[in-house]
Amino acid sequence: MKHQRVAYYPGCALEGTGHAYNRSTKAVGKALGLDLVELKNWNCCGAMEVKNVDPKLQTYLSARNLSIAEDMGFDTVMAPCNGCYHNLKKAEYDLANDEASREVTGRLSSKAGHKTYEAGKVETIHALDWIKDSVGEEGLKTRIKGGLKGLKIANYYGCMYTRPRHIFPEKDKGPGSESTYKPHYMDDLLAAAGAEIVEYPLKTACCGGAHTLSDSDTSTRLVLNLLTTAEACGAEVIATECPTCHTGLEMHQMRAEKVFGQKTTVKILYFTQLLGMALGLSARKVGVHENMSESQDLLYERGIV
């Protein structure tokens, strides 16, 4: 089975605000018989802070994680956070195409005393690729216990899962591959788990994420439009696959009510939480109580938990 056993790079967010995503990802993996082996002594991918100060240092930091995966004998690392996934992909691209990035990574790796990562040794995949490629929709259907009972879901992929397109060479390869224009892997998996997927036209639209603290009103307005559009599409839940998107939607849902007086009721859940419950895991097991968005009443009402 492809991707049955992969290296796991949770990243910093999954140890903090995205803890529920971490526990639900692990729980779903276990329920599906998939092995996640966490990278030993992993470091930050370089995320926002380092990338802003020195992009090549960010490439090195991501490359070090890829080097650890290689040392542990893996050719695939799974990163469920869009930011981490994006940064590891970007490092792969930069190391393959930019001599200056190779020079900095080589120099810092020598100084740090570990092997220099070379492009092409380890493939970075997202949690969506991991489940889609290992179990797939048909495999998932055979394991569903209870399912999502027609819960109406809008899937929000955010931006870093598909942009910029050139760092995702495996996407847009025709039928079966993921699309950067209209991603569908989350739609496919949640539909297989018994959800009713609503057509959502803003699935990769900007949420103002990087400006969430410095320019909060812009972010709140963009998120409010994401939420109201999901409700207009008939969605009861927005499914997410990134801790930054998830937290941004939750925070700005509350802020929109407080600052602009506009209340929305659509619930926000990680796709792994939804898959976990469809597989018969309890809401607690997948960390629903850790979300800021209160969705337990809806889940009880629909008989999902």
Next chain:
Amino acid sequence: MNGPLPTAMERLDAMIAMPGAALASAAVRLADELLAIGEAALESWVRSRGDTPTEAKSEGFRLLALHRQGARGEPSFNACRETCRELVYHRNCVLAADDAADVAKTLRLGAMVTRHLVLFIDGKLENAGLGEFCCSSRPVRQRDAAIAAAHP
């Protein structure tokens, strides 16, 4: 909204609040109006960069040509690429639909997509770094660093 596009936002909010029958009865005109609002927003962005908005069309739509013009040398502007394409898609769906309820729903969603485009461009006009970090994978402070380097 403090930016330069409040009139467009007011019009879109009004359109979203219109009864379904009113939307359906003027469907084609309203669908074209959505495209025009999107084009006007993109023109604001292009002008803000000192360029003249193109009159050309891409794939049959000026909206898409304006987006391409706006993204030239500014990859973070691709953050609204899919939003522009969704707007065109909704306009085509309105023209193809027969059922009045479908037309009204499609128009309302089209107005929400347009609202997202206007909000994004308004955000870019206030803070050009919007979309830099994520959609073009560039540091948010790149522009500041370039200015500082040019004027030590």
